[in-house]
Amino acid sequence: MSGPGFLATRFDTALGWARKFSLFHYPFVTACCGMEYMSAACAHFDIDRFGAGLTRFSPRQADLLLVVGTVSHKLAPALRTVYDQMVEPRWVIAFGACAVSGGIYQNYATVQGIDRIIPVDIYIPGCPPRPEMVLDGLLKLQEKIQKEPQDWRWTKKT
Amino acid sequence: MDKEDLIDEIRTRFGADVESYAETFGDQTLAVRREGLRALMSALRAAPYDYAVLLDLTCVDYAAVESRFEMVYHLYSLSGNRRLRIKVSLPAENPVVDSLTGLWKNADWLEREAFDMFGVGFIGHPDLRRILMYEGFEGHPLRKSYPWRKEQPLVPMKD
Amino acid sequence: MASRLEKNARPDSMLLNMGPSHPAMHGTFRIMLELEGERILNAEVEIGFLHRGFEKTCENRTYFNLLPYTDRLNYVSPQINNLGYAMAMEKMLGLTVPERAQQIRVLMCELSRLSDHLTCLGAMAMENGAFSVFLYMMKAREFLWDVIEFTTGSRMTTSYIRIGGVRADLGAGWRGSVKTAILETRRVLKDVRGLLDANRIFLNRTRDVGTMSPEDALSYGWTGPCLRSTGVNYDVRKAQPYLLYDRLDFEVPLGERGDNYDRYSVRMREMEQSLRLIEQVAALIPDAAPRLEADGIEPAEAVRRGRTRRPAQRIRLSPNLEGSEKDVYPRILTADAPVVVPPKEDTYTTMEGLISHFLFFMNGTGIRPPKGDVYFSVEGGNGEVGFYIVSDGTDRPYRLHLRAPCFHILAAFETLIKGRFVADIVPTFGSMNMIGGELDR
Numbered sequence: 001m002s003g004p005g006f007l008a009t010r011f012d013t014a015l016g017w018a019r020k021f022s023l024f025h026y027p028f029v030t031a032c033c034g035m036e037y038m039s040a041a042c043a044h045f046d047i048d049r050f051g052a053g054l055t056r057f058s059p060r061q062a063d064l065l066l067v068v069g070t071v072s073h074k075l076a077p078a079l080r081t082v083y084d085q086m087v088e089p090r091w092v093i094a095f096g097a098c099a100v101s102g103g104i105y106q107n108y109a110t111v112q113g114i115d116r117i118i119p120v121d122i123y124i125p126g127c128p129p130r131p132e133m134v135l136d137g138l139l140k141l142q143e144k145i146q147k148e149p150q151d152w153r154w155t156k157k158t
Numbered sequence: 159m160d161k162e163d164l165i166d167e168i169r170t171r172f173g174a175d176v177e178s179y180a181e182t183f184g185d186q187t188l189a190v191r192r193e194g195l196r197a198l199m200s201a202l203r204a205a206p207y208d209y210a211v212l213l214d215l216t217c218v219d220y221a222a223v224e225s226r227f228e229m230v231y232h233l234y235s236l237s238g239n240r241r242l243r244i245k246v247s248l249p250a251e252n253p254v255v256d257s258l259t260g261l262w263k264n265a266d267w268l269e270r271e272a273f274d275m276f277g278v279g280f281i282g283h284p285d286l287r288r289i290l291m292y293e294g295f296e297g298h299p300l301r302k303s304y305p306w307r308k309e310q311p312l313v314p315m316k317d
Numbered sequence: 318m319a320s321r322l323e324k325n326a327r328p329d330s331m332l333l334n335m336g337p338s339h340p341a342m343h344g345t346f347r348i349m350l351e352l353e354g355e356r357i358l359n360a361e362v363e364i365g366f367l368h369r370g371f372e373k374t375c376e377n378r379t380y381f382n383l384l385p386y387t388d389r390l391n392y393v394s395p396q397i398n399n400l401g402y403a404m405a406m407e408k409m410l411g412l413t414v415p416e417r418a419q420q421i422r423v424l425m426c427e428l429s430r431l432s433d434h435l436t437c438l439g440a441m442a443m444e445n446g447a448f449s450v451f452l453y454m455m456k457a458r459e460f461l462w463d464v465i466e467f468t469t470g471s472r473m474t475t476s477y478i479r480i481g482g483v484r485a486d487l488g489a490g491w492r493g494s495v496k497t498a499i500l501e502t503r504r505v506l507k508d509v510r511g512l513l514d515a516n517r518i519f520l521n522r523t524r525d526v527g528t529m530s531p532e533d534a535l536s537y538g539w540t541g542p543c544l545r546s547t548g549v550n551y552d553v554r555k556a557q558p559y560l561l562y563d564r565l566d567f568e569v570p571l572g573e574r575g576d577n578y579d580r581y582s583v584r585m586r587e588m589e590q591s592l593r594l595i596e597q598v599a600a601l602i603p604d605a606a607p608r609l610e611a612d613g614i615e616p617a618e619a620v621r622r623g624r625t626r627r628p629a630q631r632i633r634l635s636p637n638l639e640g641s642e643k644d645v646y647p648r649i650l651t652a653d654a655p656v657v658v659p660p661k662e663d664t665y666t667t668m669e670g671l672i673s674h675f676l677f678f679m680n681g682t683g684i685r686p687p688k689g690d691v692y693f694s695v696e697g698g699n700g701e702v703g704f705y706i707v708s709d710g711t712d713r714p715y716r717l718h719l720r721a722p723c724f725h726i727l728a729a730f731e732t733l734i735k736g737r738f739v740a741d742i743v744p745t746f747g748s749m750n751m752i753g754g755e756l757d758r
Binding site: 182183184185187210211212213214216218219230232236239241243262263264266267268271275285288289290291292299300304306 | 321409549556689690691757758
């Protein structure tokens with residue numbers, strides 16, 4: 001029988017469950033979407049009830065990079081540096097139309113979507129997205145984390 | 159002092175430097191020669207005109223149509239509650255003008271922005287470098303000759 | 318990048334970089350510090366990380382289509398930017414706006430101003446450690462945004478205040494939501510005052526920190542709450558009254574010392590005044606005639622019936638367009654010039670209406686200001702928000718420049734923190750209310 005065995009898949013599920021309900025996010029907040037991020041994080045719409053409430057302002061301690069708002073070309077090296085400094089396993093959510101695709105800004109100064117710089121897992125569209133959409137995106141990410149094979153064994157990455 | 163009397167007084171006092179006066183949509187506008195700008199501005203800042211606040215400093219690019227840049231200054235007098243707009247035409251081949259950094263403290267950043275966006279030089283500015291764009295960006299974005307969508311990425315872009 | 322700070326630094330001092338991605342940097346702001354222990358010897362600030370090419374974009378968009386870009390300038394008080402732009406255009410076009418639209422504009426502006434101050438003080442308090450204050454203020458802000466969403470459809474970036482008036486009339490039942498919002502905000506302000514006003518720790522961190530003299534503030538071009546905290550009485554609503562501000566009763570709070578605590582206190586008192594203004598304006602706005610629900614026929618039905626002749630019945634629009642029906646237009650939008658979106662009843666049922674809709678949106682037909690330039694300013698959350706628009710007679714602006722209040726306020730930041738401790742950066746920066754969209758345009 002090929003593929004991971006019964007114990008490995010059970011362990012994967014358990015690890016996925018633990019990881020999805022304890023996301024420490026790094027809010028890379030730039031622009032207007034930051035206001036809706038604040039709303040989503042505060043008492044009314046509360047992302048803490050999904051386990052993602054604690055912000056960690058160090059890339060080393062965070063596993064979810066929440067890119068909120070427009071990324072300009074001037075800021076792109078900082079974003080790339082922060083992403084590179086994050087430790088595996090890490091996920092990226094593009095929050096807001098500007099992070100997804102450049103939004104309403106298509107000009108000399110704006111990066112047309114952060115997926116041109118870093119790989120993105122979940123895209124949350126909206127200008128700005130309602131907090132309910134943010135929570136929906138977070139739940140989709142949690143589903144994704146649960147289903148993907150967890151890398152719990154230390155393997156040399158080529 | 160009455161607004162119209164004030165303008166008359168400025169025109170008589172500065173004579174040749176003030177090229178024209180216009181009132182567009184209710185805003186008083188003086189067009190001034192660039193050689194006389196600094197003297198005029200320091201006089202306007204002092205009594206009796208008392209324009210203590212430099213509200214705004216910007217530039218308009220008429221290089222393609224009339225081969226000039228136009229610097230636009232907005233002044234505000236708190237004591238008299240009046241506003242004034244000063245315009246200075248700069249030739250497109252050599253857009254330099256005197257800096258106002260000794261007179262108002264915010265002229266520093268405002269002039270850096272005008273330099274960054276239009277390439278206008280400011281004589282006497284202590285530290286004229288880009289403020290909104292990054293080092294390594296070539297060109298001046300708000301000039302009409304700069305293509306609107308031309309990006310100069312710092313980090314290699316995928317796709 | 319070798320900055321000016323690095324070049325001039327002493328060899329034995331420490332260089333520390335804060336930002337651009339930093340919890341207390343309100344988005345994107347970079348401070349480079351030359352430190353000796355905790356004391357700041359020199360500071361250099363780098364901005365422009367949120368430069369999104371607003372002014373260049375506006376040169377390529379028609380006057381109507383660039384309205385959403387103005388929302389995203391000062392994004393905590395978006396309606397005030399909309400208003401500044403709309404009033405600058407109305408000045409240039411010489412339009413008169415109906416009275417009801419002016420009243421609604423005042424209501425929306427004061428709600429925006431409240432939301433700006435709540436966010437500023439909430440963030441400032443959170444960065445100083447008072448996390449509960451942040452949560453309380455965000456709670457109050459949700460109630461305000463409920464009022465805004467009820468009428469405009471969007472919580473934040475609404476594009477509601479248009480050239481010539483407003484997009485839609487207030488929804489039925491708006492009075493209840495305004496009353497709730499005022500009540501909740503007053504409760505929150507009372508709680509916050511109890512928590513922070515005489516708080517020993519907050520006072521130690523903000524009293525006599527970041528002090529600015531009135532002469533320097535004027536020289537830097539400071540306006541708004543930051544200028545008023547130094548004692549200078551300048552508020553665009555009183556100096557050059559626009560909308561209904563000359564008929565409404567409100568005070569302009571002033572500070573004495575120009576330190577962080579005064580900036581906090583001026584904003585708190587301004588919120589009280591904004592609440593008073595909202596109550597006055599809500600009392601002024603008359604109740605609109607109630608709408609008959611089941612009345613009217615669907616647009617598709619009207620087209621079917623009216624192949625040769627337009628039917629006489631009223632057209633019933635979708636609930637999304639509630640408040641912007643054709644018979645509401647005289648109340649909320651000017652009839653002086655064709656600068657407004659053509660009514661949807663015409664667009665959906667007649668050929669001419671459809672054509673005029675397309676010409677308006679795609680071609681900018683209707684908004685053709687005369688050649689010339691205009692400057693108009695309104696009192697934003699941070700100070701004087703000015704729009705300088707140069708028109709060459711076509712449907713797009715030749716040049717549009719925003720006079721951003723926090724650009725001037727932050728020009729003084731380096732001098733304010735020089736010689737102080739690293740810990741003083743956080744309350745000083747927080748009290749200056751840096752909004753990236755406005756600072757960097």
